[in-house]
Every structure is written in structure tokens, then in C-alpha cells.
Amino acid sequence: MNDSTSRYGDFETLREQAIALRRAGLSLRQIRDELKIFNNDLLNRLVKGEPAPARRHRAKDDLRDRARELRLQGWTYDQIQLELGCSKSSISLWVRDLPKPEPRYTPEEQQALMHAGLARLRSAQNEERERVRLAAHQETADLSDRKLFLVGVALYWAEGSKSKPHARRERVIFVNSDTGVIETFVSWLDLLGVEPEHRRYRILIHEFADIPGAHQHWADVLGVDVDAFSRPTLKRHNPKTLRKNTGDDYHGCLVIGVNQSARLYLRIEGWWNGIAAHAQGRLR
Numbered sequence: 439m440n441d442s443t444s445r446y447g448d449f450e451t452l453r454e455q456a457i458a459l460r461r462a463g464l465s466l467r468q469i470r471d472e473l474k475i476f477n478n479d480l481l482n483r484l485v486k487g488e489p490a491p492a493r494r495h496r497a498k499d500d501l502r503d504r505a506r507e508l509r510l511q512g513w514t515y516d517q518i519q520l521e522l523g524c525s526k527s528s529i530s531l532w533v534r535d536l537p538k539p540e541p542r543y544t545p546e547e548q549q550a551l552m553h554a555g556l557a558r559l560r561s562a563q564n565e566e567r568e569r570v571r572l573a574a575h576q577e578t579a580d581l582s583d584r585k586l587f588l589v590g591v592a593l594y595w596a597e598g599s600k601s602k603p604h605a606r607r608e609r610v611i612f613v614n615s616d617t618g619v620i621e622t623f624v625s626w627l628d629l630l631g632v633e634p635e636h637r638r639y640r641i642l643i644h645e646f647a648d649i650p651g652a653h654q655h656w657a658d659v660l661g662v663d664v665d666a667f668s669r670p671t672l673k674r675h676n677p678k679t680l681r682k683n684t685g686d687d688y689h690g691c692l693v694i695g696v697n698q699s700a701r702l703y704l705r706i707e708g709w710w711n712g713i714a715a716h717a718q719g720r721l722r
Contacts, residue, residue, distance in 0.1 A: 449484075456484035463491040502532045512539035583629055588713065590626030593619065595710040601703065610699040610706070613642065615691045617659055623694065624660065636697045638668060643690025645672040652689040659692075 452473065459469045466481060475481050501522055508518050509529075518529050543551065581589075597619070599611035612623050627637065639660065641652050649670055657664045670690070696702060 453484045456481075457488055460485045460488045460491070465491065501528075505529050505532045506536065509533040509536050509539065512542055514539075586622075586626060586629055590623065590629070591706060591709045591713060593623060593626070594706055598706075601707075608700040608703040610696040610703050612694045613691050615689070620656075620659060620692055620694070627694075627696070630702070632696055632699075632702070634662075636699075638695040638697060639666055640668040640693040640695070641670045641690045642693055643670055643672065644688070645675055647688055647690060648686075655689040656692050 452475070455473060456469055456475075459472055464472065466485070469485065470476060470481055475484070501524055505518050505522060505524070505528075508521065513521070515526050515529050518524075518533075519526050522529075541548075594610070594612060597612060597614050599607065599609070599613070601607050614620055614623070639656065639662070641649075641656060643649060643652055653664045653667055653670075657666070660666075671693075
């Protein structure tokens with residue numbers, strides 16, 4: 439090993455590395471920078487017998503020139519990538535010697551742009567949510583009496599009062615605060631032939647709420663007079679608990695009871711057991 443190679447290490451090892459880089463398409467300058475060999479004579483001997491890489495296609499040169507042009511105009515790597523369709527690593531290699539562009543916007547302008555972008559995103563998300571809701575709404579447009587019957591059974595068993603083996607209370611009592619749920623349950627009672635005079639109404643509400651307003655709200659939902667309601671059940675205020683449901687949209691829960699409904703309750707229980715048994719059979 440002579441002096442020119444002793445500084446760089448074993449010649450054969452260097453030659454193998456240089457040939458591999460040459461065959462990968464690197465120029466002599468790139469091999470020099472990669473292997474840190476700055477002796478031109480040694481560099482030429484390392485790649486002796488290996489043909490020079492083919493000239494790069496002009497299209498890539500055009501991309502490089504365009505990338506540098508855009509960078510000088512203040513474009514970011516992301517913007518250049520979107521414009522030219524090349525990798526960000528290539529862009530970095532082509533333009534890293536150029537000065538970093540000055541910010542195009544002040545911090546205030548950037549914040550305003552961010553808020554505007556978020557507003558557009560939320561608007562698009564809201565439009566998509568509404569599209570999904572409307573499409574799903576159309577899927578229930580042909581709700582038959584049979585389907586309403588099954589919906590009502592499931593609804594009652596989820597939200598209605600249920601008898602226990604240790605405390606038999608076979609009476610239909612339904613409690614909910616959602617207007618749509620109440621309207622569906624009342625339609626179900628109509629479907630079953632439960633006469634309005636057999637129904638009893640009462641609200642369960644926080645003591646600091648607008649009780650007359652709540653009575654009027656539920657009377658409008660049911661299409662009955664306010665006089666049809668029994669005395670409300672008041673939830674006592676707990677000063678340690680911060681309550682957020684006493685505003686204009688808070689109307690408490692509506693309790694609907696059906697008089698002399700032991701037989702109806704037993705039928706509901708049987709209907710639900712039949713539905714559950716059918717579902718269990720499908721799972722087996």
C-alpha cells in the first residue's frame with residue numbers, strides 16, 4: 439500500500455465501494471463526496487474499467503431547474519412537491535444550497551389562514567354529516583306498522599319500567615327526555631290501541647327549572663291540555679353539583695303511565711323475549 443492509499447484505508451475495499459457507487463449511477467464527484475477521497479489519481483484508479491453512468495434524462499434536469507426556480511420564488515418544499523410531483527428528498531438535494539425563503543405571511547396572517555382553513559374543514563364535515571343523516575332518513579321512509587311495533591317493543595324494554603322477580607310491578611311506565619323518543623312511544627301506544635284516557639302524564643324535573651314552560655312543551659308534543667298532567671316530581675338542587683341542564687332547552691323528563699296495564703306489560707315482556715330468542719338463534 440503506497441502513501442496515496444494508506445490515508446484512505448484498504449484499496450480493494452475502497453474499490454468495491456467505488457464500483458458499487460459507480461454502478462448505482464453516481465458521478466465521480468458524487469463518489470468523491472461519498473467516500474471522502476479527494477485524490478483524483480486514486481479516485482480514477484478505484485473506478486478504472488467501469489463505464490461512466492448514462493447521461494441523465496433531460497426531463498430530470500428540467501425538474502431540477504423548475505424546482506430551483508420555484509424555491510427562489512419563495513415556495514415551500516410541500517408546495518414544490520405538489521406542483522412537480524417529485525419526492526421531497528430530491529427537492530432538498532436540488533435546492534438546499536439556496537437561501538431559505540422569507541415567510542410569506544405574518545404570524546397574524548398565518549393564524550387567520552389556519553382559522554379559515556379549519557372553518558372550511560368543519561363546514562365540509564358538517565355537510566357530510568348532514569348528507570349521511572338525510573340518506574339514513576330516507577332508508578326509514580317506508581316504516582310499516584309491523585316495523586313500528588317491533589321498534590316500540592325494543593324501545594320500551596330499553597327505556598321503560600320493568601318488573602323484577604323480587605318486586606313484581608307489572609305496569610307500563612315509560613320515562614324519557616327526548617322529544618322524538620316520546621313521539622315514537624306515543625305512536626306505538628296508538629298502534630296497540632291504548633286509549634288516551636288510559637294514559638297518565640307527569641314530568642320529572644329540576645326544582646329550579648321553568649316548570650310551567652316544561653308543562654307547555656310536553657303538552658304541545660302530546661297534543662293535550664296542560665291540565666292532563668299530574669303534579670310534577672321535583673329533583674332537589676345539590677349545591678355541590680354544577681348543573682347545566684336548566685336552560686331554555688331543558689324540559690325535564692316526561693313520565694307516561696298506562697292505567698290497568700298489567701296484561702299489556704306481560705305481553706311486552708313476551709314480545710321482547712321472542713325478539714331476544716330470535717336474535718340468539720341467529721348468533722348460534
